[in-house]
Amino acid sequence: MTKLGWGMIGGGEGSQIGPAHRLGAGLDGLFEFRAGALDHRAEAGRDYGRRLGLTPDRAYGDWREMLEGERNRPDRVDLVTVATPNATHFEITKAFLEAGFHVLCEKPMTMTVEEGEEIVRTARAANRICAVNYGYSGYSLVRHMRAMVARGDLGKIRLVKAEFAHGHHADAADADNPRVRWRYDPAQAGVSAQFADCGIHALHMASFVIGQEVARLSADTVSCIESRTLEDDAMVNLRFDGGAVGRLWTSSVAIGRQHGLTLQVFGEKGGLSWAQEQPNQLYWMPLGGRREVIERGEAGLSPEADRTSRVTIGHAEGMPLAFANIYADLAEAIAARKAGREMDPAADLYPRAEDGLRSMAAVFAVAKSGKCDGAWTEARPPMFR
Ligand code: NAI
Structure with a gap:
């Protein structure tokens, strides 16, 4: 399978959950980290993105810049993870779904029930995957x-x-x-x-x-x-x-x-x-x-x-590997859609926007x-x- 492109918003240097996402997404070689707007401080985000191996043009200063930068690229990212503080999830997730990206959003997905319903409707209308990171599942x-x-x-x-x-x-x-x-x-x-x-x-x-x-x-x-x-x-x-x-x-x-x-x-x-x-x-x-x-x-x-x-068996296995299983499910779901085939039902267990x-x-x-x-x-x- 060709590698899928992956991007991340939030999860900057020193953040709590960013490293677990990078470990999880990178583990199977199914996703390649290609774009990010990692920090609320533009320069810190760009700098950290470059140090993590992003090309300078895809180490973005904020998520709107990333949306515009990725939107029309032929090699645009397939999946965007939103790992920013809670109050920003709705706006960012909705914008990326509307632009046709699949999204993995951190929990809580939104701040209100109305916003949650709006995300479910947006994902359904755009026919995009919106997963939510109940990673322990x-x-x-x-x-x-x-x-x-x-x-x-x-x-x-x-x-x-x-x-x-x-x-x-x-x-x-x-x-x-x-x-x-x-x-x-x-x-x-x-x-x-x-x-x-x-x-x-x-x-x-x-x-x-x-x-x-x-x-x-x-x-x-x-x-x-x-x-x-x-x-x-x-x-x-x-x-x-x-x-x-x-x-x-x-x-x-x-x-x-x-x-x-x-x-x-x-x-x-x-x-x-x-x-x-x-x-x-x-x-x-x-x-x-x-x-x-x-x-x-x-x-x-x-x-x-x-x-x-x-x-x-007998070796310790823990949390980043549980996150990796969510990413492996999503890679299978996205690859199946791209190939126009049914996905492996054993992978169809990732938490959804409905959750x-x-x-x-x-x-x-x-x-x-x-x-x-x-x-x-x-x-x-x-x-x-
Ligand atoms: P944190 O405060 O440690 O890190 C947040 C990161 O997001 C920082 O790097 C910050 O610069 C960046 N950021 C903030 N606003 C941004 C913006 N507008 N654009 C780009 N980057 C921005 O927060 P933490 O603990 O990593 O939490 C992030 C999210 O992950 C929260 O929604 C939290 O509930 C969730 N979380 C989920 C866990 C899980 O097990 N699923 C565990 C821990 C956190």
């Missing part, structure tokens, strides 16, 4: 959990318990730290802090694995650090459209927890448990049986797990429910009711 054993649920190993799903609880914003003395402050400022973060930042990863993973979407929710949101207007902890009860009950805890004040993303799924015939900090082991407990450890990379797993396992929109509806439902003493609240976006 790329882990091999997460895909195996999904396959086990889909083939009925667990029977009907009764309960799903998801957590994304860390302790990195637990110090009240951090109130003036610029990297922390904006996250709890409604003017910059919107209606939710912790749920919009981390809770939506846990919610997406729960939906992805059990194959059901959240329909209603009830949220208890609190600001443990009193000076914060937005929540730093939330406990959310969920009802999924396929009948499953969900319990989701997200926190940024859980001192001692690190990344803190875990998922447990309980069905009529057994239970599964997985933790992102030990991503290579999945625990399976069949009803009336003994606990079994499923190791990533071992024989006899699902095709979805085999496709996304990158190094030999980004569902997350935004859940974010607003959590904020609303939290203000009404946990009242049960519609969690689906108007477009999907």
